[in-house]
Amino acid sequence: MPSKAFFDEPFPENLMIVRCCKECNNSFSADEEYAACVIEVARCGSLDVERKKVKRMLTHNQTECTGILSAAEAIRTSVSSRANDSKIEKIMGKISRGLTTFLAGMWVSDLQCEMMILPKLSHEEKMAFEESQGHEIWPGVGSRLMQMMVVCDHDVLVPQWEVCQKGRFRYLIIQKSDYCEVRMVFSEYLGVIAKCA
Numbered sequence: 001m002p003s004k005a006f007f008d009e010p011f012p013e014n015l016m017i018v019r020c021c022k023e024c025n026n027s028f029s030a031d032e033e034y035a036a037c038v039i040e041v042a043r044c045g046s047l048d049v050e051r052k053k054v055k056r057m058l059t060h061n062q063t064e065c066t067g068i069l070s071a072a073e074a075i076r077t078s079v080s081s082r083a084n085d086s087k088i089e090k091i092m093g094k095i096s097r098g099l100t101t102f103l104a105g106m107w108v109s110d111l112q113c114e115m116m117i118l119p120k121l122s123h124e125e126k127m128a129f130e131e132s133q134g135h136e137i138w139p140g141v142g143s144r145l146m147q148m149m150v151v152c153d154h155d156v157l158v159p160q161w162e163v164c165q166k167g168r169f170r171y172l173i174i175q176k177s178d179y180c181e182v183r184m185v186f187s188e189y190l191g192v193i194a195k196c197a
Contacts, residue, residue, distance in 0.1 A: 001102065002095040002169060003032040006186060008053060012165045018102055028094055033057050034068065035091045041072035042117075043189040081120035083190060089113055096182040096194035103173055104180050105140050110197040118191045129183065129191055132159050132172060 001016040040054040041047060047069060049055055058065055075083050092115060097108045118126065163170040172183040179197035186192075 001098045002091075003028070003036070005032045005036040005053070005057070006169050007165050008051060008168060014162075014164060016099075016102060016164075018098055028091065031087045031091050033061070034064065034071075035088045037061075037064075037068045038071045038075065038085065038088060039186050039190050041068055042075045043187050045076060075117060078117070078120075081116050081125070083115035083117055085115075088190075089115065092184070092192045092194065095184065096192070096196055099171060099173060099182050099184075100180045100196040104175065106180055106196070108180075108196040110179075110195075112195040114193045116191045116193075118185065118189055121191075129193070130161075132161070133174060 001018050004011060004015075007015070037049075037054050037057055040049045040051050041058075044050060047058060047065060049058070058068070061068075071085055071087075075085065078084075092113050093111050096111060096113065100106050100108050116129070118129070121129065159172055159174055161170050161172045167188055168186070170185050174181040174183075176195075179195050182192070182194040182196060184192040184194070
């Protein structure tokens with residue numbers, strides 16, 4: 001998790017695998033490839049992308065290239081630092097739900113997702129996004145999320161960014177009193193804050 005479309009080969013050893021039915025898995029595949037392509041095309045500024053996997057996807061989906069290019073251009077040239085694309089938002093929601101369920105053991109019935117273009121953020125906004133504020137409440141005892149916490153100087157349990165593949169995907173989960181906040185970074189370009197309740 002997330003989809004292998006967001007990673008380069010060789011795949012990371014710490015890649016989380018969550019079992020799901022074939023129908024559910026396949027229903028997201030096209031949108032996951034679309035999201036990976038749009039992020040890379042927006043990051044590079046053209047269809048001449050750096051990632052080999054995305055080049056292959058674009059070559060095999062010539063009919064989608066125009067839509068991918070226009071979606072990437074809309075994100076890249078937006079005056080706002082906020083990204084808005086329903087297909088990408090659907091995939092970000094899926095990944096946020098998966099991380100919350102897998103790591104915190106929490107079922108997600110309500111999800112609010114905000115996407116942003118990291119290079120467009122001010123220094124202060126970027127620092128606020130990157131900062132790990134600590135959990136408001138402790139994650140469930142024995143949960144994967146609790147096992148990932150680090151004890152700092154004053155015996156404060158602080159969640160840390162987990163890097164699945166450098167330059168491709170990293171995430172941070174913060175346990176709030178009534179929801180989990182999931183922060184994700186894709187290709188050091190697209191940032192996501194999801195509130196999973």
